[in-house]
Structures are given as structure tokens and as C-alpha cells.
Amino acid sequence: MSTHRVLVGTDGSAQARVAVSWAASQARRRGWPLVIAMAHEPLLMWGIAGSPGVMASADLPPMRNDAAEVLERLAQEVRGEHPGLEVSVADVIGAAAGYLTEASAEPGLVVIGTRGLGGLRASLLGGVADEVVTYARGPVAVIGEEGVDTGTIVVGVDEGDASAAAVEFAADEARLRGATLDLVRCLDVAPHVPTTNALAVMPPADEEVEEAARASLATLLGTVADRHPDLAVTGRVVCGAAAPTLVDASREASLVVVGSRGRGGFTGLLLGSTSRKTVRDAHGPVVVVPSSAAAG
Numbered sequence: 001m002s003t004h005r006v007l008v009g010t011d012g013s014a015q016a017r018v019a020v021s022w023a024a025s026q027a028r029r030r031g032w033p034l035v036i037a038m039a040h041e042p043l044l045m046w047g048i049a050g051s052p053g054v055m056a057s058a059d060l061p062p063m064r065n066d067a068a069e070v071l072e073r074l075a076q077e078v079r080g081e082h083p084g085l086e087v088s089v090a091d092v093i094g095a096a097a098g099y100l101t102e103a104s105a106e107p108g109l110v111v112i113g114t115r116g117l118g119g120l121r122a123s124l125l126g127g128v129a130d131e132v133v134t135y136a137r138g139p140v141a142v143i144g145e146e147g148v149d150t151g152t153i154v155v156g157v158d159e160g161d162a163s164a165a166a167v168e169f170a171a172d173e174a175r176l177r178g179a180t181l182d183l184v185r186c187l188d189v190a191p192h193v194p195t196t197n198a199l200a201v202m203p204p205a206d207e208e209v210e211e212a213a214r215a216s217l218a219t220l221l222g223t224v225a226d227r228h229p230d231l232a233v234t235g236r237v238v239c240g241a242a243a244p245t246l247v248d249a250s251r252e253a254s255l256v257v258v259g260s261r262g263r264g265g266f267t268g269l270l271l272g273s274t275s276r277k278t279v280r281d282a283h284g285p286v287v288v289v290p291s292s293a294a295a296g
Helices: 014-030 057-081 096-103 121-125 128-135 164-177 207-227 242-252 274-281
Strands: 005-009 034-040 044-046 052-054 087-093 108-113 140-143 152-157 180-187 233-239 255-259 286-289
Touching: 005 014, 005 096, 014 034, 014 057, 014 108, 014 140, 014 164, 034 057, 034 096, 057 087, 096 108, 096 128, 108 128, 128 140, 128 274, 152 164, 152 242, 164 180, 164 207, 164 255, 164 286, 180 207, 180 242, 207 233, 242 255, 242 274, 255 274, 274 286
Parallel strands: 005 034, 005 108, 034 087, 108 140, 152 180, 152 255, 180 233, 255 286
Antiparallel strands: 044 052, 140 286
């Protein structure tokens, strides 16, 4: 019996419901149980005299009761949408980011949405989602939009083995979906030329560097084909920055997968660079896979 599970965090918002739906489909696809979690902290409240004080413990049960009702309603909805799926809930007192980050060390997948109750993608990416994908020890799916089922899984790769875990996750996902796996190697090697022209186009990569990248990609394609002989695999080298390339690819991909660290064309990855920008701007689901993550 598998010890893996899909854990999805929710705050009761409409955007979180999109993440729950995506997580439920993922759990069904992989044959893993689904856990729907809601975390809340004791609130800091202002007294009548204007002095701050921690919410009294007597005020916690109603808040927890509300959370329990939301969670159970969600669980019932998901069970109705996915008969036979094992669904449980977790009502957590504490910080959502800390709970989800710790949970990412367990086998499986953590799923979060990019908008909270405030409705602003950037606000949550500066908080819960940002912290979780930065410090996670396992794969984390960030669901900004539900995405489209185009039958293609896109994964960003580099010249080393830092993206190996991301490639393996993406390959497994493509196999489960019967989708094509598209390996994208980006070359951002042009020298920096100061300019005030906002429309300036980056000059093409050095031919030798591009040729080496194509050779490296060909080797990786062969390795993936050997490990997954029944999988349709394509690959391409793109001369340009990785994040815009992957964001653009997300328009027509069922899923984009990126590693949390990289080398070469993915210098400075993660967060504050390629992965952060991809998660922030993608037009569909993104999974961030730490280089240390074990294959699931």
C-alpha cells in the first residue's frame, strides 16, 4: 500500500477551491489519498483601550468549529466528484506556511493556490506560497489557474543533474496522463549590453554554446526514453531567458514543472529568479521540485 498522499491547503476562498479540485484529480490519477488542510493561528486583537492582546482560548472553539464545517463540506463535495477517492481533513492550529513546509517532507505532493481571500496573486506569493516553495523538501504544486488539458507536460532542464528530480516527476506525470513530455533547455548567455531601448532583442547565443546545449539535451532525451520507453518525449533548445519561456509555454501546457535549483541556463534558480517568476506569472499549474526530492 502506498504511503504517499496529496495534501492541499485551503483558506475557504474560491481560488483555494480550484486548488482543491486540481489536487483531487491528482490524487485520483495517482491512486493516493487526499488530505484537505486548513491552518489558522490565534488572532492578535485590539482591546477596547487600544492595547493589543492575544485572542482568548475561549474564542478558539467557534473558529475551529467554522473551519471544521468548511473542511467537512469540502470533503463531501470532493467525495461526490470522485467516488471511491479516500478523502480526509486536517484542522491545524498554527501557521499555514510552516505546516505545509513541514508536510512537504512526507512522501507525495503538497498543493497550494496562488490567491487567498485577498484575491491578489502577489500577496500570497509574498507569503505562504513563496515560503513553501522556497523551503519545501518535496514537490509543491502551485495552482494559479486551472489550466487546459492539452496533453503536454513541459519541464525546464539544465546542463547538469540538478533538474533530474524535476524531469523524473514530469515524466511520471506525463505517463499517468498519457501526455507528451516536452523538455525545454533555455540559453540565457548573451552578454549584458546596457540599453534604454525597452524593445531591444537579445542577440543569439554563441553557436558553440548552443551546439553543446543541443548535445546535452539529446543525451537527456535518450536517458528519458530508456527509462520510459512508452512515453512520447520531445525536446528543444530556446535562446532566451528561462522564466519568460516557461511562462509562455504554460499557456498551452497541462502542467509546467521546474526544479528549485539549477545551473547553466538556469543560473540563480530559485526563488527570486526562474522558479519564482514562473510560479508568479504562469497561466496554468506549476510544480516546483527540489533537486533533493526523491522520485515518487
